[in-house]
Amino acid sequence: MALKFYDLSQPFGANTPLWPWPVMTDVSIQRVSFPERDRFPGGVNKLTTVITTKFHASTHMDAPSHVLQGGTNIDQIPLESCYGTGVIVDMRHKGKWDIITAEDLENAKPEIKEGDFVVINTGWHKYFKTKSYDYFNYFPSFYDSAGEWFVEKKVKAVAIDGGAMDSPLAHRPLDKYAPWLYQEYLEETGKDANEEFPIYEPCHLALAKANIPGIEIAGGQIDEVTGIRCTIACFPIRYEQGEASIVRLVAIVEE
Numbered sequence: 001m002a003l004k005f006y007d008l009s010q011p012f013g014a015n016t017p018l019w020p021w022p023v024m025t026d027v028s029i030q031r032v033s034f035p036e037r038d039r040f041p042g043g044v045n046k047l048t049t050v051i052t053t054k055f056h057a058s059t060h061m062d063a064p065s066h067v068l069q070g071g072t073n074i075d076q077i078p079l080e081s082c083y084g085t086g087v088i089v090d091m092r093h094k095g096k097w098d099i100i101t102a103e104d105l106e107n108a109k110p111e112i113k114e115g116d117f118v119v120i121n122t123g124w125h126k127y128f129k130t131k132s133y134d135y136f137n138y139f140p141s142f143y144d145s146a147g148e149w150f151v152e153k154k155v156k157a158v159a160i161d162g163g164a165m166d167s168p169l170a171h172r173p174l175d176k177y178a179p180w181l182y183q184e185y186l187e188e189t190g191k192d193a194n195e196e197f198p199i200y201e202p203c204h205l206a207l208a209k210a211n212i213p214g215i216e217i218a219g220g221q222i223d224e225v226t227g228i229r230c231t232i233a234c235f236p237i238r239y240e241q242g243e244a245s246i247v248r249l250v251a252i253v254e255e
Contacts, residue, residue, distance in 0.1 A: 001254050008088075008119065008159070008249040010128050010219040012058040017132035019056075019163065021177070028052040055244040059217045061236045062165070064208035066243040067201060071208050074242040079235070081213055084156050086117030086232035088225050088251065094122050094140035097185070099167060102149035110229055117156045117232040119251070125161035125219030136163045137181050143167055144199055147206030157234065158207060159215035159249055161222055166201040169193045218249055225251045 014029045030050040056062070061082075064071030089108045091100055100120065105112060112118055127135035139162035147165075150158055158165070168181060174193040175182040185193045207214050215234055231252040236245030 004253045004255050006222075006225050006251040006253065007220040008218050008222045008225075008251055009059040009247070010125065010217050012246060016053075016057050017128060017135065018054070019136055020133065025052065025054065027057055053246075055239070055242065055246055056216070057246065059215065059219065059247055059249055060244050061234060061247045062204070062208075062214045062216065063236075063243050063245075064211055065241075066208070067204045068208040072211055073240070074236045074245045075238045075240050077211075077213055077236065081156055081211075082235045083233045084115070084117045084231070085229065086119060086156070086251075087112055087229045088119045088121060088222065088227065090226045091120050091140070092123035092226075096138040096140070097167065097169060098140035099143050100140060100146055101143075102145035105146060105149050105153075110227065112153060112155070114154050115156055116153075117234075118150070118158045119215075119218060119222070119232060119249075120158070120160040120162075121218075121222050121226045122160065122162050123223075124163075125217075125222060128217065128219055137168055137178075137184070139163050139168060141165065141167045142203040143170060143197065144202040144206075147203035150203075150212060151206050151210045155212060157213040157215065157232075159218045159232075159234070161218040162216070164201075164216050165203045165207065165214045167197065170197045170199065170201050170203075172198060172200050215247065215249055220249075221251075225253065228253070230254070 016027045032048045063074040065073045122140050124139040141162045171177045234247050234249040
């Protein structure tokens with residue numbers, strides 16, 4: 001039986017789009033090369049790079065310690081939580097600022113089963129490199145009921161192709177953290193985001209308390225495997241006491 005591998009990751013590099021928070025450090029890549037052929041035996045050229053980045057850039061896994069004081073660090077996440085049977089769920093009908101609820105997950109096709117590695121395709125991945133402002137400010141995602149549902153279902157891990165596990169509106173007080181977004185939401189809907197979303201990142205916190213890894217900014221070939229059940233793999237680096245890691249999210253399909 002042959003195996004086919006599908007890359008569900010976004011690219012990472014010097015031009016990786018980042019969250020539009022006021023304080024943010026861009027990815028910086030310094031190339032250190034030694035082109036003189038006679039400096040190394042056999043005439044080998046050597047190239048190394050020095051990278052400055054936050055580990056929440058591009059496709060990455062959050063450890064519970066990212067949002068939970070005393071929570072599990074990225075190097076402590078069991079490898080069993082990073083590999084297993086999973087399902088890629090189609091939520092591409094969700095639009096700008098929509099919330100993926102527990103009811104949506106309960107009625108998802110294919111069915112999400114206990115212990116699954118769940119990958120959610122909202123279709124928003126296509127904006128990551130092309131419309132990064134729209135991507136990070138408008139993506140549909142989870143809030144409180146979804147987080148509770150994942151915990152009750154005892155899922156292995158959760159990945160989403162949007163910018164985060166929680167809605168971009170779930171950063172109360174939004175008028176402090178993202179005043180431009182607060183104002184946009186108010187003008188478009190007539191609603192106060194701080195009142196509509198009074199809990200700060202509840203899905204993040206629910207997953208963290210249950211030691212369920214969350215993978216954000218998925219993408220790549222996700223459309224090609226949406227709607228199927230297969231094997232999912234996603235391993236972080238062994239970053240001691242780290243709160244996150246850039247990862248390669250992969251779907252493995254038997255053919």
